[in-house]
Amino acid sequence: MSETTRTTGVSRRTLLKGTAGLAGLAAGSGAITGFPYVKSADAKVLRYLGTAVNEGDDISKQCLKDTGIKIEYITATTDDVTKRVMTQPNSFDVLDTEYFSLKKLVPSGNILALDAKKIKEFDNITPVFTKGETPGGKKIGGQGTAPWKVLYLEGKDSKKFATSATEFVTLIPTVYNADTLGIRPDLIKRPISSWSELLNPEFKGKASILNIPSIGIMDAAMVVEASGKYKYADKGNMTKEEIDLTMKVMIEAKKAGQFRAFWKDFNESVNLMASGETVIQSMWSPAVTKVRSMGIPCTFQPLKEGYRSWASGFCVSKGVSGAKLEWAYEFVNWFLSGYAGAYLNRQGYYSAVLSTAKAHMEPYEWAYWMEGKPAEKDIKAPDGSLLEKAGAVRDGGSYEDRMGAVACWNAVMDENDYMVRKWNEFIAA
Amino acid sequence: MDTSEDILHQASPDLVRGSETARRSKAARLSPSFISWLQAGPMMLVFLAFFLIPLVFVVIVSFWDYNEYQLLPAFSGRGYTDTFEGCIAQLPDLCTIGKTYLMTLKLCFMVWAITLFIGFWVAYFLAFHVKSKTWQMGLSLLCTIPFWTSNVIRMIAWIPLLGRNGLVNSGLMKTGLIDHPLEWLLFSEFSVVLALVHLFTFFMVVPIFNSMVRIDKSLIEAAYDAGATGFQTLVNVIIPLAKPGIVIGSIFVITIVMGDFITIGVMGGQQIAAAGKIIETRVNALQFPAAAANAVILLAITFLIITMMSRIVDIKKEL
Numbered sequence: 001m002s003e004t005t006r007t008t009g010v011s012r013r014t015l016l017k018g019t020a021g022l023a024g025l026a027a028g029s030g031a032i033t034g035f036p037y038v039k040s041a042d043a044k045v046l047r048y049l050g051t052a053v054n055e056g057d058d059i060s061k062q063c064l065k066d067t068g069i070k071i072e073y074i075t076a077t078t079d080d081v082t083k084r085v086m087t088q089p090n091s092f093d094v095l096d097t098e099y100f101s102l103k104k105l106v107p108s109g110n111i112l113a114l115d116a117k118k119i120k121e122f123d124n125i126t127p128v129f130t131k132g133e134t135p136g137g138k139k140i141g142g143q144g145t146a147p148w149k150v151l152y153l154e155g156k157d158s159k160k161f162a163t164s165a166t167e168f169v170t171l172i173p174t175v176y177n178a179d180t181l182g183i184r185p186d187l188i189k190r191p192i193s194s195w196s197e198l199l200n201p202e203f204k205g206k207a208s209i210l211n212i213p214s215i216g217i218m219d220a221a222m223v224v225e226a227s228g229k230y231k232y233a234d235k236g237n238m239t240k241e242e243i244d245l246t247m248k249v250m251i252e253a254k255k256a257g258q259f260r261a262f263w264k265d266f267n268e269s270v271n272l273m274a275s276g277e278t279v280i281q282s283m284w285s286p287a288v289t290k291v292r293s294m295g296i297p298c299t300f301q302p303l304k305e306g307y308r309s310w311a312s313g314f315c316v317s318k319g320v321s322g323a324k325l326e327w328a329y330e331f332v333n334w335f336l337s338g339y340a341g342a343y344l345n346r347q348g349y350y351s352a353v354l355s356t357a358k359a360h361m362e363p364y365e366w367a368y369w370m371e372g373k374p375a376e377k378d379i380k381a382p383d384g385s386l387l388e389k390a391g392a393v394r395d396g397g398s399y400e401d402r403m404g405a406v407a408c409w410n411a412v413m414d415e416n417d418y419m420v421r422k423w424n425e426f427i428a429a
Numbered sequence: 430m431d432t433s434e435d436i437l438h439q440a441s442p443d444l445v446r447g448s449e450t451a452r453r454s455k456a457a458r459l460s461p462s463f464i465s466w467l468q469a470g471p472m473m474l475v476f477l478a479f480f481l482i483p484l485v486f487v488v489i490v491s492f493w494d495y496n497e498y499q500l501l502p503a504f505s506g507r508g509y510t511d512t513f514e515g516c517i518a519q520l521p522d523l524c525t526i527g528k529t530y531l532m533t534l535k536l537c538f539m540v541w542a543i544t545l546f547i548g549f550w551v552a553y554f555l556a557f558h559v560k561s562k563t564w565q566m567g568l569s570l571l572c573t574i575p576f577w578t579s580n581v582i583r584m585i586a587w588i589p590l591l592g593r594n595g596l597v598n599s600g601l602m603k604t605g606l607i608d609h610p611l612e613w614l615l616f617s618e619f620s621v622v623l624a625l626v627h628l629f630t631f632f633m634v635v636p637i638f639n640s641m642v643r644i645d646k647s648l649i650e651a652a653y654d655a656g657a658t659g660f661q662t663l664v665n666v667i668i669p670l671a672k673p674g675i676v677i678g679s680i681f682v683i684t685i686v687m688g689d690f691i692t693i694g695v696m697g698g699q700q701i702a703a704a705g706k707i708i709e710t711r712v713n714a715l716q717f718p719a720a721a722a723n724a725v726i727l728l729a730i731t732f733l734i735i736t737m738m739s740r741i742v743d744i745k746k747e748l
Contacts, residue, residue, distance in 0.1 A: 103497065107497070107499075108499060211699045213714065214714075259698075259700060260616060260698060262700060271588070276593055276594050277593055277615070277616075416497060416714065417716060417719075420716065421514065423710065424529070424710055427706065428528040428529045428702035429528070
């Protein structure tokens with residue numbers, strides 16, 4: 001909810017900024033001289049556009065301490081980040097975005113490919129991104145916009161994704177996770193092992209799904225496939241007929257009153273689950289942790305059909321060059337050097353360079369978060385609050401088990417336009 | 430708001446200075462119509478810059494084409510044809526846009542009827558039962574208290590009250606009136622209408638109150654003297670004279686509800702369609718021309734409703 005508010009706030013603010021400019025013109029007084037602070041010429045400042053996921057105060061403070069680079073966060077929702085890259089490419093320097101957005105961002109020509117040779121830890125980036133397999137060698141499902149399909153460009157100014165490794169990288173990976181259904185074990189009182197349970201009439205009026213069309217439809221596809229109704233060639237790139245079929249199943253469920261509500265942001269999902277309005281819903285890992293830290297049992301349930309994964313990383317605006325570009329590389333290198341990775345791992349996400357993050361974590365923390373072992377000591381969040389008592393085991397187990405069971409990746413379909421129209425039909429049904 | 434004030438601040442010194450010099454030098458030649466233009470000018474400019482020009486852009490963009498990542502400035506009716514997709518093929522079933530507008534109009538009508546009923550009686554009480562001006566003022570201000578917090582907070586405050594384990598349900602269960610929680614209290618049409626009524630009744634109260642206090646009390650006395658009952662006075666004297674206020678209040682409420690998607694989204698659990706919601710989904714998917722086309726359709730329908738209402742009462746004449 002608060003994110004929804006923030007979204008409107010941001011767009012309203014942007015709108016006001018735009019109109020303020022117009023107002024200046026209309027009044028004939030020329031440009032409005034705005035900002036109350038004066039930037040010193042030497043300060044290393046990077047404007048960082050992204051969602052709230054990575055934008056911790058601790059990270060920007062540590063970065064300033066280690067590198068002297070001051071990070072100015074520009075926070076927006078996933079959709080708004082993409083919108084901003086399209087419409088105001090000069091309003092940011094570093095972009096933190098998801099791989100599936102690249103299908104829109106790269107053809108727009110507004111982002112700059114980064115040079116792999118200048119990224120110190122590039123060769124240590126987990127093979128999840130480069131080869132589509134876990135460090136232990138498990139093959140990862142590649143349906144949807146899997147990162148390795150869109151990681152490289154053919155040339156420096158190319159708008160085409162390369163099929164094999166080149167030195168021009170679209171997004172330097174930073175953070176990713178494997179998503180599944182969250183459940184309330186205390187209210188369900190029996191084991192849940194399949195995505196098909198989301199539409200089980202047993203949970204009528206107590207289920208929920210994500211109301212972001214491109215992601216929601218993939219969760220819906222996991223459900224359809226799990227219930228044996230249809231097998232998709234690629235859940236992340238459906239044909240019109242497949243979209244029709246998927247939405248038909250969802251519309252029937254909606255009409256039968258299966259869903260309590262749909263959610264769009266982190267806090268909404270936490271509130272629905274914590275208040276008992278829903279007992280089973282698509283969810284994000286830190287949201288499950290948040291519900292649990294409120295003293296309410298909640299499980300991020302591993303399911304036999306696997307996870308839907310997402311990943312994000314850094315790229316740079318086309319407008320950045322010279323010294324600023326060097327700072328951008330310095331910042332990305334710092335981000336992969338361990339502190340930030342450990343910080344993300346402790347929140348239940350995964351970091352792109354495992355070795356450096358491991359060096360910044362206590363062995364018992366690494367064992368709990370990454371190896372799926374019972375916690376030797378109490379597990380604490382980066383801010384020091386208690387997440388799990390000693391003895392707890394992470395839902396879904398180790399990194400190998402969780403990332404190895406990924407079935408598909410967040411995606412933008414070729415038939416995106418049709419899918420959005422169908423989604424509106426679903427909401428109206 | 431801020432920007433319109435900015436523009437006034439920036440514009441007015443020049444204007445004031447200009448009008449002063451004008452008055453000194455050629456006071457005799459300043460025609461009254463010029464002064465009227467001068468007075469209306471700033472508002473006109475604001476209107477032009479922030480309403481008319483953007484509106485023209487929206488209409489233009491609604492006829493453009495688009496792909497995944499950019500607008501294509503070539504004429505295309507795709508935004509409109511896509512919107513009305515299946516409207517003929519699916520008959521007699523309603524298409525998406527038809528269902529959406531039916532739901533929006535239904536919510537709009539319910540909210541309008543309830544806010545009108547409540548708003549009318551609150552205004553009636555303030556205008557005719559509260560004798561002292563001070564009390565009238567004080568009580569009207571009391572009506573604004575909900576506006577001291579943000580719209581979103583007022584909306585979200587309903588959730589712990591109406592939820593499955595909320596205050597209302599647990600209260601009713603304790604008294605034994607129900608044995609299962611009432612599911613329709615939250616994330617339903619009921620909760621949407623409740624929140625909208627809570628948010629917007631005030632917009633009905635103020636214009637109706639404003640019309641009512643201007644009714645000449647001697648008219649009511651005359652009606653009483655002529656033997657009219659209270660009900661006859663209400664129907665034949667007060668309601669006709671309060672009509673401009675009723676229409677203005679209705680315009681406020683209807684235009685706000687027609688375009689709302691945040692309240693309908695939060696209180697309806699994102700499961701209830703709204704005309705504004707379609708626009709939001711399209712904008713988020715970067716399909717700006719389709720969003721613009723939907724905005725134009727929404728504008729046209731709202732405009733139609735307002736025109737019909739102003740047919741009933743000539744607001745300009747009544748003011």
